Amino acid sequence: xxxxxxxxxxxxxxxxxxxxxxxxxxxxxxxxxxxxxxxxxxxxxxxxxxxxxxxxxxxxxxxxxxxxxxxxxxxxxxxxxxxxxxxxxxxxxxxxxxxxxxxxxxxxxxxxxxxxxxxxxxxxxxxxxxxxxxxxxxxxxxxxxxxxxxxxxxxxxxxxxxxxxxxxxxxxxxxxxxxxxxxx
Numbered sequence: 572x573x574x575x576x577x578x579x580x581x582x583x584x585x586x587x588x589x590x591x592x593x594x595x596x597x598x599x600x601x602x603x604x605x606x607x608x609x610x611x612x613x614x615x616x617x618x619x620x621x622x623x624x625x626x627x628x629x630x631x632x633x634x635x636x637x638x639x640x641x642x643x644x645x646x647x648x649x650x651x652x653x654x655x656x657x658x659x660x661x662x663x664x665x666x667x668x669x670x671x672x673x674x675x676x677x678x679x680x681x682x683x684x685x686x687x688x689x690x691x692x693x694x695x696x697x698x699x700x701x702x703x704x705x706x707x708x709x710x711x712x713x714x715x716x717x718x719x720x721x722x723x724x725x726x727x728x729x730x731x732x733x734x735x736x737x738x739x740x741x742x743x744x745x746x747x748x749x750x751x752x753x754x755x
Contacts, residue, residue, distance in 0.1 A: 622749030651684035
């Protein structure tokens with residue numbers, strides 16, 4: 572497993588807008604369609620990455636927990652599906668349904684959205700406040716595949732809790748890490 576860390580987009584960056592197809596509903600979804608005035612979580616993931624597979628259950632739990640609190644949650648896959656057919660839109664829909672994802676799972680065929688967010692790996696997490704300013708970018712938690720560190724989502728949960736409470740997110744933020752995005 573090759574390991575790539577996130578690039579840590581500068582805090583305060585405004586969320587780049589997008590309109591992408593949702594592989595589950597078949598609808599085009601824009602950031603404006605789904606943004607929340609409380610908090611917004613944008614995740615770059617894919618189907619085949621061992622790091623994403625390791626956290627998929629926690630992603631589903633976290634999304635359910637925080638959507639109930641008014642957080643908008645969206646996942647985006649930007650991988651080159653010609654070289655990685657396991658990440659095709661059809662397989663994305665299957666992956667989302669099999670893992671109980673109740674949030675949009677969007678396909679970024681052009682990879683323009685990943686580039687706009689300076690996304691580097693899967694998974695890569697971005698939390699924006701209600702004004703769509705970046706408050707957190709980094710890891711879910713310290714757990715990695717084949718480690719003894721339990722999967723808790725504590726880093727991402729703490730960031731979401733702070734944003735929801737109107738508090739500053741800790742400036743100590745660790746990069747996410749996983750498989751590099753498969754660029755064309």
